[in-house]
Amino acid sequence: MTRCRLCGSATLASVVDLGATPPCESFLAADQLDEPEPAYPLHLRVCTDCWLAQIPPLITPEETFTQYAYFSSYSTSWVEHARTFVADAVQRVGLGPDAFVVEVASNDGYLLKHVVDRGIRCLGIEPSVNVGAAAREAGVPTLTTFLDPATGADVRAGHGPADLVVANNVYAHIPDVVGFTRGLRALVADDGWVSIEVQHLLTLIEENQYDTIYHEHFQYYTVASAARALASGGLALVDVELLPTHGGSIRLWARPAEAAGEPSDGVSPARAEPRARGRVAEVLDREKAAGLRELSGYTEFSTRVAKVRRDLLRFLIEVAERGETVVGYGAPGKGNTLLNHCGIRPDLLPYTVDRNPYKHGRFTPGTRVPILPPERIAADKPDYVLVLPWNLRAELIEQLSFVHDWGGRLVFPIPELSIVEVGS
Template identity: 45%
Template sequence: MKCRHCEAPLRDVFIDLGSAPPSNAFLREQDLDQPELHFPLKAYVCRKCRLVQVDEVQRHDALFSSDYVYFSSYSKSWLAHARNYVTHVVERLELGPQSLVMEIASNDGYLLQYVRDHGIPCVGVEPTASTAEVARIKGIESIESFFGLDFAQRFVSERRKADLVLGNNVLAHVPDINDFVAGLKVVLAPQGSITLEFPHLLQLVNQSQFDTIYHEHFSYLSLSTVRGILAAHGLRVWDAQELPTHGGSLRVWAQHAEHERPEQASVADFLAREASAGMQGDAFYAGLQVQANRIKDDLLAFLIEQKRAGKTVAAYGAAAKGNTLLNYAGIRPDLLPYVVDASPHKQGRFLPGSRIPVVAESHLRATRPDVILILPWNLRNEICSQLDYVREWGCRFVVAVPKLHVFDQP
């Protein structure tokens, strides 16, 4: 096995989470009598470029299929994040009716709707038919395709280059990261900018966020590594920002290497933080397995304790990270009878692996659980506010990552 960027041999295991089905491969009721494919979920770290990565054990076009169930617009905080980004980037880059904005992995139009509202031409590139169709209903042009060098060359020959190319939580999702970045270089206008958002590997390790590792996430990224990958394809990072999303993310601003826009001090600051944390050495990557095992054991012990005490525990948020946690811990409906999710695209289905049913929020009032396990812990404040009424019957909340924490108020 070789590094997907630099092709150095991969020998160092970052974490081994056993085997699991893809985290967004939700099951229908008729699927429950059929065998379910599980794939190894093991991440490696490259000693040369320090890219943390999982192997492509299932083709990406199977992972991101026409029946994809993740729709971005069901998180109010994520919509607010997208709206604030658009307001900021339009002003900073002085975008207008003459500009073209391209979003890669545009999902259901959650972000481009705000670009459209500014009167700026935009186009989304989205491989999943289910989400692209919803974007079109909103009036957002969505091309159903994976992005890469071939797509970029065809697009530029038929249309024009983009003044802003953005990708939120997509760089980690591409198996051929070199082909993807080569496409960014081709599709970007000479004076244009790229913004890429991704969960920061520094926070993943420091906060024991092992549940963000799943098959759809092929790579786990630091600024140092991303900077090197972009530079290898003639692109230069000129700014970086820390974001609270997904438990701690980075937004990287890049441009053509020959562009004269100066590099902001933030770039050197983040690189220094990563260096001081030891991200160029081996020790930094060595302790996550122990933390994952601790989190797994603590959650299992808590759920068993609640069951023995006659307490009922429900889950909220049928998120991919929750599926990693539940499958690694071996949790099944006997300990967690259902999970609530706001998306109707997930309701009525079953979580992959654990086969826990996904239900609507009305189920909470009907069953009045004693505890709610919040699986997307990065949205705990939003979820606690939304479910404030459960305190009427004394229900409490719990998160498992980065450590088990039971609470009444977020």
Template identity: 40%
Template sequence: MIAHCRSCGAPLTQTVCNLGLSPISNAFIKPEDTGAGEMYFPLKACACENCWLVQLESGPSSDAHFHDDYLYFSSFSASWLDHAHRYVEAVTARLKLTSSSKVVEVASNDGYLLQYFVKAGIPALGIEPTRSTAAAARLKGVETREMFFGRETARVIADSGWTVDLLLGNNVLAHVPDINDFVAGMPIVLKPNGIVTLEFPHLLNLIAENQFDTIYHEHYSYLSMIALTPIFARHGLRVFDIEQLSTHGGSLRVYLCHTAASYLQTPTVQRILNAEQTAGLDTPQRFASFAKGVTATKRQLLTFLIDAKERGKSIAGYGAAAKGNTLLNYCGIRSDMIDFVVDKNPAKQGRLLPGSRIPVRSPAEVGLSRPDYLLILPWNIQDEVMADMADIRTWGGQFVVPIPTLRVIS
């Protein structure tokens, strides 16, 4: 059976990266469930040769990821909170938002961002399907509705009085299985002169920087402006500005409006499209060559870990992140190579990583165990991690960063 493109419906024939079978990246294992089996799913990314949307060929439904026991809480990253705060200040000034404005965030998680609008007296509503994070958002004073976003729920939101000046979504567009339904909901809740901002990791960086570990089942799509422009146009939206961000290994923040709105397009929009075309993101040859870097990284990391263990060295990991679980499972790394992983999120501590079954502990365990190497799995926040864990240098410990190529940092 041939899979078809989530955007245009064309058959998917171009493989970008095949990472084999993998468990769901955020399906952490409770201690009482260690005797149970795990579900593994194909993890294969393909490119549509008609519209060039990169996407998973197949995978579990969104209900398998976003549920009552969802464990990703945005507020545990200090750098991400700072990023959100700066965005709120900038967009409030740019759009002249006031107490008479309305803001909705899709995939609002634990209120990490909307809390700053609330503190500024700007009415804000979060749309979040996971009960655990929605409850955390309400504790911050953020009104939150537990639902997935699409055409039908957008009508419900609009009919309840929430047509908005600003609709935003950070790192959600890649997470939706039906990208057309999701985008189609946007103009329904948007005022005639309202804007949408969407942030997402840029496919250009994923390919150029060998960021294959950002491929996991929660990410149904891997996004470029080449692929997104026709999707937006299909649903009455157009991009009028783009900002390039350093977050998540290199992201875009796109500004959208109704097709007929008066916002002028900035030169950055065409510049990004030109850069993608120059990089070959609309050619099969560029995607075909990507897999070579993936396998090279796997060999580098395994060689390092095996050599370190042969020399009697101890190795711990930092960050029970989804991208880390992709890396560990693709490389076949288990607790015989990495003793444990630490994470700030108490909800993850005491559990085991999916697939690899490596135990997750508190960051304090690093100071107690004094590992020779600390493998930074969320490499996108490596500066934050190295600052937090700087004490490892007192016993001669070193940091290891696996992406885009393996580096050992003293």
């Protein structure tokens, strides 16, 4: 990668190099274990002009998302997060019975089903054939395609402009960030709203969340770089919320530039209400204080990443030498970055479990760790359970409280290795 995909600058600086790994959602069937497996460099760099952090676009969205292994509805907390968002958005945007809501990357309908329940017209745009089919079976109208400006224009022509466009956890997943943003602008009404949730680069750096770097995530945003990306497609940032999801995310509220007013200070629009302007300014100040608009904010990250790896490997090796057992919980994409970077294979982690039946009987990419149903943990009673979706810490401490019955403990690898007693 020689140029920034947002501003075209050639001044890209290394942040962390995680070696080469397979795509994180390319789970293997048993009959694929003797076949070669492609791996691609995973090297995060930051543009020193616009400060967009990014990896090279070595795989295409079509390769990843035509058939997809992630179904949002298997996370109880994520479904509740979506329900709360819909309730709040109805009030904020003023969505009435004649409103129209579009969600881009709508997955299995985890969010739009709450819109359907309110009797509000909606449409999901989801590129994955299998996941979109699950949404339609759940009663959520879903179009199977990728978003670009032409798709946005077609949906607008066929269904009318959207009062609200939602794009949760997809803004990092598209290599053509400018084209995708123009697609969002094509969808939204001239006086409408766009809501985007995406992981915050600030918390990724501060909390050592390097396992969220994988080939599906082409870029990693601060509020400052996100505002610039939105402006590239004719949208203006009007507000931001800090969220705990995925270890720390930002919810960006944007509007068409002509509805939002002229930008103030290059980021917050002049006609945004003062409280919203204040929230944007506060987060921008935090990012600047953390050094994320200069190289100093990035230079120590790779050193801290190396320590996470050493600590986890040391723990697993010591457990094995004591003759104790450790198994995994979850098979998220982030877990595969961690397993591959640390070189953790079945000799140290004999299996992991997952609630998603699609993954049962498959194997993690690269490391070939078997994925089993969750009931296997209670049957085997391991000494430790390594929690790979650490971002669901509170939810999983409650779900896995039964591990206490035999004296088992939970292990969280990030932001630093921690061993947790559960239950009572």
